[in-house]
Amino acid sequence: MGSAYLVNEYVRARIRRIRLEKGLKLVDAASQSGLAVSSYGCMESGYYRINLDSLFRILGALEADISDVWPLETLASDAESSPAHQLRAQAFRFGEVVSLAGAEGAALFRVRESQCSVLFQQTLDDVLLERLVLQLEAGKPTVEGAWFQKQRLGSLFILFLKVKQCPSYVGKLVEDYLTIWSQALQ
DSSP, X not given: OOHHHHHHXXXXXXXXXXXXXXXXXXXXXXXXXXXXXXXXXXXXXTSSOOOHHHHHXXXXXXXOOHHHHSOSSOOOOGGGGSHHHHHHHHHHHHHHHHHHHTOSOEXXXXXXXXXXXXXXXXXXXXHHHHHHHHHHHHTOOOOOSEEEEEEETTEEEEEEEOOSOOOHHHHHHHHHHHHHHHHHOO
């Protein structure tokens, strides 16, 4: 089984647990999230995969946060815990954030002792990327966009999204992912 299947299983089980803890009937949770009862039931039972749009609608109905249902640690077998797989998992998370934010481009940086390195980047031209690196090394980023950061063990991890406005749920997800990235990419 792949890690996407394991994540879906984890998320659906957490959604069910939250719904039951709140004393909501399946029909009520479906109605409040704007989903057909049959679709909601199939997602919660694992028959359908939960897409991100449905997930955030369900979270709204349950008055829950993405961090309540999304696994922060890797739900993978030992074979999937290789450094190459871990790097692919972090790159997938990065791409997921860019997509959810509707960003024109993005970059994840690590700044340590005034030296900036690019860990991931997507669709930023070389001129802008070089400008961002120079500004981060000088400690004065001025490019407009959404900026997020996490300090860990002498390194500053910074995510830049080239976007006019970042949805709040993406900001919460970025905070969780920055914690993961700061541990995995140290």
